[in-house]
Amino acid sequence: xxxxxxxxxxxxxxxxxxxxxxxxxELQDVSQKELYQILLKTSAKxxxxxxxxxxxxxxxxxxxxxVGRLQNFDKDEKKMLRKQSVKDLKNLNLTWLTEMIxxxxxxxxxxxxxxxxxxxCRVINIYFQQQLLNMIRDNALNxxxxxxxxxxxxxxxxxxxxxxxxxxxxxxxxxxxxVMELFTMGRGNYTEDDVKESARAFTGWGFNLQxxxxxxxxxxxxxxxxxxxxTGNFNGxxxxxxxxxxxxxxxxxxxxxYRYFVNDTPDIEKIEWLSSRFYQSGYNIKxxxxxxxxxxxxxxxxxxxxxxxxxxxLLVGIRRFILMxxxxxxxxxxxxxxLGQVLFYPPNVAGWPGGKSWIDSSALMxxxxxxxxxxxxxxxxxxxxxDDDTMMGMEGVDEKPKEKQVNSIINWTAVTxxxxxxxxxxxxxxxxxVVLQTKDKISPVILNRYIDKDxxxxxxxxxxxxxxSTPEYQLC
Amino acid sequence: MLFxxxxxxxxxxxxxxxxMLPKFLKxxxxxxxVPPGNKVLVVLQFSGGNDGLNTIIPVRNDIxxxxxxxxxxxxxxxxxxxxxxxINPALPAFxxxxxxxxxxxxxxVGYPNPDRSHFRSMDIWQSxxxxxKYIYSGWLGRYLDAQCSGCSKPTQALEVDDVLSLALKGxxxxxxxxxxxxxxxNTSHEKYFKDINAAHxxxxxxxxxxxxxxxxxxxxxxxxxxxxxxxxxxxxxxPATELGKNLKTISSLILSDINTKVYYVSLGSFDTHxxxxxxxxxxxxxxxxxxxxxxxxxxxxxxxQDVMLMTFSEFGRRVAQNASGGTDHGTANNMFLVGxxxxxxxLINAMVDLNDLNEGDLKHTxxxxxxxxxxxxxxxxADDKAILGKQYELMNxx
Numbered sequence: 087x088x089x090x091x092x093x094x095x096x097x098x099x100x101x102x103x104x105x106x107x108x109x110x111x112e113l114q115d116v117s118q119k120e121l122y123q124i125l126l127k128t129s130a131k132x133x134x135x136x137x138x139x140x141x142x143x144x145x146x147x148x149x150x151x152x153v154g155r156l157q158n159f160d161k162d163e164k165k166m167l168r169k170q171s172v173k174d175l176k177n178l179n180l181t182w183l184t185e186m187i188x189x190x191x192x193x194x195x196x197x198x199x200x201x202x203x204x205x206x207c208r209v210i211n212i213y214f215q216q217q218l219l220n221m222i223r224d225n226a227l228n229x230x231x232x233x234x235x236x237x238x239x240x241x242x243x244x245x246x247x248x249x250x251x252x253x254x255x256x257x258x259x260x261x262x263x264x265v266m267e268l269f270t271m272g273r274g275n276y277t278e279d280d281v282k283e284s285a286r287a288f289t290g291w292g293f294n295l296q297x298x299x300x301x302x303x304x305x306x307x308x309x310x311x312x313x314x315x316x317t318g319n320f321n322g323x324x325x326x327x328x329x330x331x332x333x334x335x336x337x338x339x340x341x342x343x344y345r346y347f348v349n350d351t352p353d354i355e356k357i358e359w360l361s362s363r364f365y366q367s368g369y370n371i372k373x374x375x376x377x378x379x380x381x382x383x384x385x386x387x388x389x390x391x392x393x394x395x396x397x398x399x400l401l402v403g404i405r406r407f408i409l410m411x412x413x414x415x416x417x418x419x420x421x422x423x424x425l426g427q428v429l430f431y432p433p434n435v436a437g438w439p440g441g442k443s444w445i446d447s448s449a450l451m452x453x454x455x456x457x458x459x460x461x462x463x464x465x466x467x468x469x470x471x472x473d474d475d476t477m478m479g480m481e482g483v484d485e486k487p488k489e490k491q492v493n494s495i496i497n498w499t500a501v502t503x504x505x506x507x508x509x510x511x512x513x514x515x516x517x518x519x520v521v522l523q524t525k526d527k528i529s530p531v532i533l534n535r536y537i538d539k540d541x542x543x544x545x546x547x548x549x550x551x552x553x554x555s556t557p558e559y560q561l562c
Numbered sequence: 563m564l565f566x567x568x569x570x571x572x573x574x575x576x577x578x579x580x581x582m583l584p585k586f587l588k589x590x591x592x593x594x595x596v597p598p599g600n601k602v603l604v605v606l607q608f609s610g611g612n613d614g615l616n617t618i619i620p621v622r623n624d625i626x627x628x629x630x631x632x633x634x635x636x637x638x639x640x641x642x643x644x645x646x647x648x649i650n651p652a653l654p655a656f657x658x659x660x661x662x663x664x665x666x667x668x669x670x671v672g673y674p675n676p677d678r679s680h681f682r683s684m685d686i687w688q689s690x691x692x693x694x695k696y697i698y699s700g701w702l703g704r705y706l707d708a709q710c711s712g713c714s715k716p717t718q719a720l721e722v723d724d725v726l727s728l729a730l731k732g733x734x735x736x737x738x739x740x741x742x743x744x745x746x747x748n749t750s751h752e753k754y755f756k757d758i759n760a761a762h763x764x765x766x767x768x769x770x771x772x773x774x775x776x777x778x779x780x781x782x783x784x785x786x787x788x789x790x791x792x793x794x795x796x797x798x799x800x801p802a803t804e805l806g807k808n809l810k811t812i813s814s815l816i817l818s819d820i821n822t823k824v825y826y827v828s829l830g831s832f833d834t835h836x837x838x839x840x841x842x843x844x845x846x847x848x849x850x851x852x853x854x855x856x857x858x859x860x861x862x863x864x865x866x867q868d869v870m871l872m873t874f875s876e877f878g879r880r881v882a883q884n885a886s887g888g889t890d891h892g893t894a895n896n897m898f899l900v901g902x903x904x905x906x907x908x909l910i911n912a913m914v915d916l917n918d919l920n921e922g923d924l925k926h927t928x929x930x931x932x933x934x935x936x937x938x939x940x941x942x943x944a945d946d947k948a949i950l951g952k953q954y955e956l957m958n959x960x
Contacts, residue, residue, distance in 0.1 A: 161885070161886060208679075208681070263694075391767065391770075392767065392768075392769045394769065394773075423725075424724065424725055426725075431681075433681070433685065433728075434681070434682060434685055434696055435696070436696045439698045442772065443698055443731065445772070445773065445776055446716075446726045446731060446736040446737075446738070446739070446776070447716060447726070447736070447738045447739065447776060447779065447780040447783070448724060448725060448726055448738070448739040448740075449725075449726070450773065450776050450777060450780065451749060451750055451780060454755065454777075455749070467745070467749075468724045468725070469724050469725075469741075470724070470725055471723065471724075471725050471727075471828075472609065472610075472830060472831055473680075473681070474609060474610045474611070474680040474681075474830070474831050474833045524767060524770055525765070525766065525767060526762070526765060526767055526770045528758055528761075529758075529761050532754075532757045532758055532761055535754075535757065536754050552754065555754070555755075556758060557758075557762075557770060557773035557774050557776075557777055558770060558773075560773055561769060561770065561773070
């Protein structure tokens, strides 16, 4: 039987990015329902939109009124914009990481990370990407119908899935196909004809360079279409309406959320129950999450400690518990690259597959060293692979792997304070209970060999870092 | 005795030998899988989209020279392979291999509905998926799955890199990324990791056990690879380039008793939008010199007939040059096959028809999955159909 504290930590790890040191001791007594209400409350406010696009980029693009004028840009100007985008995307990445670590709106940011993978989009345009992320953060807990519609009309997605090229004379099916396969119903629930017909309905949907949605009537196919058994002169909005009418859409989304937040092995009965309520609520995301997090079964033993943290979850989780300032925050981007999860660069339109795919030999070795690297006990000597999409053959050509000394200033007092009232003899067990979610624990006999036992604070530090450098800590 | 005394002494000097012994013994169980003389595949990835038309050059084709007034390589400058075909002047070692009967060239290799994004097209090549499907495992990873259920460690497929490519990730088995055997040995040789690994007992949490299995495999493999890599120090001089070092690591392992069947290594970036000539020349020189040393070493040690090296790139480039002295992303491309055991040599199929383009792009004449199927079946003796999900027609080059 899990302790109340373990259950609360379970909620905080799954619904959010794990406990902060300063809250860790409060997790003993509060009930899961109370804790969930606190999490909801702290995510209630609307997010402040990110704005990291550099003035240069912002100004240049806003100054352009239509796509045609971009063609007047010469190659160097285009290249410069792209380079600036790559740079700004790194900023956006770091800005969002910081938000995940420090924001009190934990459920919202965690859910945004989920949607960021669900609505995977790889476009090297800071302006579009930033807009898409802000859209996702705005709607992350609200209504899936609105989220779907806004994302489908975003410049980022229309551009990534080639709908700008989807015209009456030359339909491009990419967008229509992915909307069904990845965003709503999932493979196997529609025919190739449905793809063709809906692609016709989406003809004309496009965007301008300011990132605004543009409906181009001259490119739209006004004919009759038959889609999922219905016939009419459908446009893109009609298709989205029809997709939302399908119970399969609610089921597909619910199953994905269940596997991401509850258990990788789907439980058909629970998913049926959750998805019918999700559907009846008109796709209210918050209701769905409440159904999950206030249920009894969410806290069953079999659902605790078996989720492999994504690289971002791992990194953010460590940084929430050990508060630190990094002299070179960019090192986090190297971790993302070496571990296979660079925000804004999903591997393909289907997002990050997750689960065991995060783990191979080299990834696991690096994951187990990150706590030591971040706390200055170890150097970082891994060279991530090049990315030709962002480097365009120009950067990183002669880059040799070199040791990177990561320097951090850590607020250890915040951590050691958690254990102020814990007597020395139960300290190790206590730290282990706070850090690890698995039933499997590290043997105290082994830990004792590596822990600095001189003073209480170094004892806590070394125990904590050793415990974070384990296979068990990869799970939550 | 399962291992030679020399190896034992090296291990015995490690502080953790007593703890590691059972796992270390385990590391040698796989030895029988690759007896000396068995076939080895080396995959060399040209990252960034190598320009195939300036690699294997149609020296008598007007369309080629018309499309590339600045970038086209003159017949006189190309190294002649046949009357019609030359090879890039920075690849004299390949010309030698060609003359020697140790080089096979496949032309027009690609796939239907080609994608021009680097990452997507590389994904397609590495996973061996159709361009409208998403597969989260790699073809060589699935080779491990098919070949290797019950294998105790991932050394059957090694990538010489810090990060493992999708190509080597299977559903259940994954290859191992090792940039430098000594460094992997040092980083994994943390006593703490070995201690917690030795103390772990499989229990009710399968995911925990999975992670420990990966850890245990890594630790035993790191020792194993490091020991093996030192058994036959290379006698050949390799160029001091990245690829030179990587191929040196590979040859030292091929010449050892390690059970590795597949090696994977990359060279790049070939993304030559600008100033293609100098960039391609630099990379080809690195390629040429490294391959030259590698082949010599294998020949000197009588292993060349057991090794096949295959090159590929995620796409070729457009037929026409662009305005910046470069070329943009294209489609079909050529592949090199290097080895002493080729059944078909030289130009294995016809050059791509420049009269028959698809909006300025080459049409592929060979699906790369046919090449994979052939290598899997005929060279690695594996179940190509199970690995590729479909029976592709086999070719005759091996």
